[in-house]
Amino acid sequence: MMAGSGCNAQKLEATKDKKKIQMTNTKPTCVAVEEDELREAIDSYQGWCTNCQAFTHDSSEPDAENYECPDCGRDTVYGAEQALLLGKITLA
Numbered sequence: 001m002m003a004g005s006g007c008n009a010q011k012l013e014a015t016k017d018k019k020k021i022q023m024t025n026t027k028p029t030c031v032a033v034e035e036d037e038l039r040e041a042i043d044s045y046q047g048w049c050t051n052c053q054a055f056t057h058d059s060s061e062p063d064a065e066n067y068e069c070p071d072c073g074r075d076t077v078y079g080a081e082q083a084l085l086l087g088k089i090t091l092a
Ligand SMILES: [Zn+2]
Pocket: 049, 050, 051, 052, 053, 056, 069, 070, 071, 072, 073, 074, 076
């Protein structure tokens, strides 16, 4: 597994294709998540914390934003789908 390769691929895609498929927020952190893990997270409504860089929040809506993280206490939890959409995470 090459962690971080997705981020580079994303940049290449953006220049190669004229139309942007993904919104690329200029966030330095872009974490690769296994597809199985992401699918499970979506199915079970887990939230992704951009601070912990892990799924820490149970029962968050798929489009949740800025939920409070039970681990670090910051409002940095995004729904699994939302996190993917915003480029917080990428598929490994
Ligand atoms: Zn956290």
